[in-house]
Amino acid sequence: MNLHIAASDVAARAGAVIDSMKSMEGPLLPILHGIQEEFGYVPQDALPLIAEALNLSRAEVHGVMTFYHDYRDHPTGRHVLKLCRAEACQSMGGDLLADRVKQLLGIDFHQTTLDGSVTLEPVFCLGLCACAPAAMLDGELHGRLSNESISELVAEARR
The missing domain is CATH 1.10.10 (Arc Repressor Mutant, subunit A)
Known part of the structure; x- marks a missing residue:
């Protein structure tokens, strides 16, 4: 990087x-x-x-x-994973999902993995409230996330 x-x-x-x-x-x-x-x-x-x-x-x-939170003043990893932090996603387990992602990646929000593969960013509403909790990986939306599906998404980003 x-x-x-x-x-x-x-x-x-x-x-x-x-x-x-x-x-x-x-x-x-x-x-x-x-x-x-x-x-x-x-x-x-x-x-x-x-x-x-x-x-x-x-x-x-x-x-x-x-x-505007979408602009960055520093380089990101090869992939950017954005987790929705809005109320609908939080009410559907978004906080636990965020904790799981942070554990899997070994980083916190606004950080990039040591290998430069993934940057983790919080966002406040992806517009998928009916499909909460939601995330976006490299511009592609993912809804109704579970521990299993978020683990697969993280694994995909780490490749």
Whole structure:
């Protein structure tokens, strides 16, 4: 897992994303999404580039990025497992499921396994309240999770 990307590489790659989206109406969120898609997170070196291109202050860009929980400021594992922490999932055993996942992975929320395979993140509602408890692995939703199915999901992510 590359924890440092050269500033020149960030400038070139982020610049391409910014240039392709800066003429959109309301471009800040799409640009942040595009940069995160490009790098797997939003490098700090990209924030002043975004600010300059959109005629915003660095503080404004940083404020938007940190307000939305979906943006990351650090690299993730090869797979991202998001566990729903909303009330419906909690009422259907989500807390016990979260404890099980943490035990299986040996990490807590906002951490990545030592082998770099999985990052565990909490989310507050995946929209699967009727299928609680729920999780998302690499953008794919999973509902009605049990100890057995979550163990299979974790095993899949560890491969």
